Amino acid sequence: MLRFAFRNLFHKKAYFLTSVGGMALALMLILSLDAIFNGIQAKITSYIDHSGADIFVSQSGVRNMHMASSTLPLTVVDQVEAVAGVESVTPILYMGNIIAAGDDRYPAYVIGLPKEAQAGGPWQITEGVSIPNDGEIILDEGIARTVGIGIGDRVKILSKEFRITGLSKGTDTFINSVAFISPHDFVGLRGNTESVSFVLVKVKAGESSSKVADQIRAGVPNVNVQLRTEFAAQERQVVNDMSTDIVVIMNLIGFMIGLAVMALTIYTATFARRGEYGLLKAIGVRNSHLYRVVLLQTLIGVMLGMILAILFTLLVSASVSALEVKLTLQINPVSLVKISLVSLLIAGLAAVLPVRQIAQLEPAEIFRGA
Amino acid sequence: MTDFSLRVEGISKRYGSGDTEVTAVSNISLTVSQGEIVLIMGPSGSGKTTLLLLLGALLKPTQGRISLDGLDLSSLAEKALPDIRLHQLGFVFQDFKLLSALSVLDNVAIVAELAGVNSKVARRKAASLLTELGLAERLNFLPEKLSGGEKQRVAIARALINEPRIILADEPTANLDSKIGLQIMRLLRRIAKEQGRSLIIVSHDQRIKDIADRVLWLEDGRFKDMVTMVTDPVCGMALEHEKATSAVWEGQAYYFCSEGCKHEFLANPVHFQTHQAALSLPSATHQEYPLG
Numbered sequence: 001m002l003r004f005a006f007r008n009l010f011h012k013k014a015y016f017l018t019s020v021g022g023m024a025l026a027l028m029l030i031l032s033l034d035a036i037f038n039g040i041q042a043k044i045t046s047y048i049d050h051s052g053a054d055i056f057v058s059q060s061g062v063r064n065m066h067m068a069s070s071t072l073p074l075t076v077v078d079q080v081e082a083v084a085g086v087e088s089v090t091p092i093l094y095m096g097n098i099i100a101a102g103d104d105r106y107p108a109y110v111i112g113l114p115k116e117a118q119a120g121g122p123w124q125i126t127e128g129v130s131i132p133n134d135g136e137i138i139l140d141e142g143i144a145r146t147v148g149i150g151i152g153d154r155v156k157i158l159s160k161e162f163r164i165t166g167l168s169k170g171t172d173t174f175i176n177s178v179a180f181i182s183p184h185d186f187v188g189l190r191g192n193t194e195s196v197s198f199v200l201v202k203v204k205a206g207e208s209s210s211k212v213a214d215q216i217r218a219g220v221p222n223v224n225v226q227l228r229t230e231f232a233a234q235e236r237q238v239v240n241d242m243s244t245d246i247v248v249i250m251n252l253i254g255f256m257i258g259l260a261v262m263a264l265t266i267y268t269a270t271f272a273r274r275g276e277y278g279l280l281k282a283i284g285v286r287n288s289h290l291y292r293v294v295l296l297q298t299l300i301g302v303m304l305g306m307i308l309a310i311l312f313t314l315l316v317s318a319s320v321s322a323l324e325v326k327l328t329l330q331i332n333p334v335s336l337v338k339i340s341l342v343s344l345l346i347a348g349l350a351a352v353l354p355v356r357q358i359a360q361l362e363p364a365e366i367f368r369g370a
Numbered sequence: 371m372t373d374f375s376l377r378v379e380g381i382s383k384r385y386g387s388g389d390t391e392v393t394a395v396s397n398i399s400l401t402v403s404q405g406e407i408v409l410i411m412g413p414s415g416s417g418k419t420t421l422l423l424l425l426g427a428l429l430k431p432t433q434g435r436i437s438l439d440g441l442d443l444s445s446l447a448e449k450a451l452p453d454i455r456l457h458q459l460g461f462v463f464q465d466f467k468l469l470s471a472l473s474v475l476d477n478v479a480i481v482a483e484l485a486g487v488n489s490k491v492a493r494r495k496a497a498s499l500l501t502e503l504g505l506a507e508r509l510n511f512l513p514e515k516l517s518g519g520e521k522q523r524v525a526i527a528r529a530l531i532n533e534p535r536i537i538l539a540d541e542p543t544a545n546l547d548s549k550i551g552l553q554i555m556r557l558l559r560r561i562a563k564e565q566g567r568s569l570i571i572v573s574h575d576q577r578i579k580d581i582a583d584r585v586l587w588l589e590d591g592r593f594k595d596m597v598t599m600v601t602d603p604v605c606g607m608a609l610e611h612e613k614a615t616s617a618v619w620e621g622q623a624y625y626f627c628s629e630g631c632k633h634e635f636l637a638n639p640v641h642f643q644t645h646q647a648a649l650s651l652p653s654a655t656h657q658e659y660p661l662g
Contacts, residue, residue: 007471
């Protein structure tokens with residue numbers, strides 16, 4: 001029966017290719033949406049992930065950066081630095097704002113970065129400096145390229161003009177970009193010279209970040225202390241809650257389309273051969289054998305569709321990267337496992353109707369010319 | 371193969387109930403012995419197909435008993451019937467019903483595999499059977515590449531692969547030209563006689579009568595006695611041989627519906643002979659039909 005399942009599937013090549021192509025496109029839709037979702041998630045926390053800090057200290061009650069404001073007294077910096085196991089502390093100033101380049105406006109995390117920063121600065125500079133002086137700004141190269149500006153050009157934040165002296169890479173998240181200015185300029189924009197937003201902590205080699213974080217919690221009052229991974233998870237969660245419902249809904253739509261395409265494909269394939277299934281039933285083949293044939297065909301179709309979908313998505317991902325657009329498609333192993341399980345679920349569901357169709361098939365009809 | 375018989379005792383098949391009840395087969399009894407070829411004929415709607423379905427364990431009779439070597443098929447559970455069909459019965463269909471995606475060899479081998487035969491053995495057996503039926507050069511062809519006669523031979527090989535005791539054939543010559551149809555029927559007769567398999571054929575094809583051991587006429591769900599029918603050479607009317615008036619001319623008997631036709635014929639017999647020749651009719655057409 002295995003041979004029958006295979007031959008049935010591959011007999012009409014054009015039909016088979018169309019079916020598998022349809023499945024592949026449906027799965028690709030799901031996979032691409034998932035990859036986009038992953039890409040967004042990965043990019044959302046790229047500043048935190050690449051900050052170089054092991055621990056983030058923020059104002060009590062503040063758990064993330066996006067749409068949040070944290071204010072810590074300057075004394076906190078010294079208090080944290082005094083905790084055993086701390087190698088360095090970098091106080092940064094932070095606000096979410098708009099960078100205006102001519103008529104173009106881009107949302108950005110604006111970071112006031114001290115000259116002696118051990119963490120929290122741009123992690124890849126493509127051109128220019130890595131620490132901004134007063135009146136200077138380090139801008140994401142993608143944004144600069146999109147707008148058509150570069151080193152020496154000027155942009156505005158809150159009506160104050162900054163000269164671009166550095167271009168960084170990887171600092172453009174899906175939601176916004178990250179720009180770096182001097183703490184002095186930051187204070188000039190926002191006022192309040194006696195505070196910082198976050199303290200970025202690096203722990204000494206061999207020290208446990210968790211233990212150091214516990215010690216900071218114990219020794220420094222009214223602050224929130226989180227490991228980098230915890231801080232990133234909070235950031236993702238907040239952004240997810242705010243903006244990814246749409247992506248989830250689109251994912252669900254992709255799933256439904258995939259299911260519909262596959263169910264229809266397998267249903268019509270079975271329907272087209274119902275005479276043959278009827279014949280097999282008439283000559284004594286049990287229903288269970290025929291169910292296995294349908295399930296096997298569904299699985300083969302789904303697997304081939306899945307492989308094609310992965311290849312297509314990788315191709316699209318590479319094309320997107322080559323085009324240097326803001327969007328990133330990221331296929332991770334978890335995604336593949338998830339999509340495989342979803343595909344199996346779709347295959348199972350898609351086989352239900354054909355199996356039912358076979359179960360209801362009267363072998364006697366074969367003699368009546370049905 | 372030991373002696374066996376298919377015994378049908380007073381079976382009826384009714385569809386629907388109450389006012390809408392239809393009796394397709396009514397109180398039929400029949401015994402088919404090993405190697406016997408039984409042809410069942412009858413008009414459309416006479417119950418031939420229903421009878422074939424009952425004999426093929428594809429339908430259960432409303433009443434009566436069908437037994438194969440004493441095993442009462444009509445009392446078996448529904449789930450036991452596929453095994454009976456797979457091992458004891460072979461089916462040959464009017465339109466061949468080959469699996470379009472499988473090669474000739476696979477079309478036959480798959481039935482043996484389904485009966486539990488090892489794949490290699492099944493393929494070897496199928497190849498041997500197909501070679502015996504003159505299809506050695508066609509083993510790897512798809513059914514669409516075969517002629518009608520070749521397709522029917524593949525279907526016969528498929529019906530034989532599990533060495534069934536009974537072969538049920540539904541209009542096996544209907545889609546074949548007369549020459550190929552005759553070849554197929556001779557082949558089936560040879561198989562029945564040489565291998566001791568019983569053959570039950572349902573057909574409208576009068577030519578099959580030549581190879582049948584027994585011809586049964588089914589009408590309104592019942593078997594009727596057969597009578598010999600003749601054709602009046604003057605008016606062309608079909609007549610019961612026994613009830614017709616006759617005349618002999620040049621050593622040949624002619625049958626007429628009335629004395630008028632008989633006199634007309636005798637007045638100019640050459641004219642009616644010529645006329646019949648033009649119509650390609652035999653001078654006295656004999657056909658067996660049920661006693662109406």
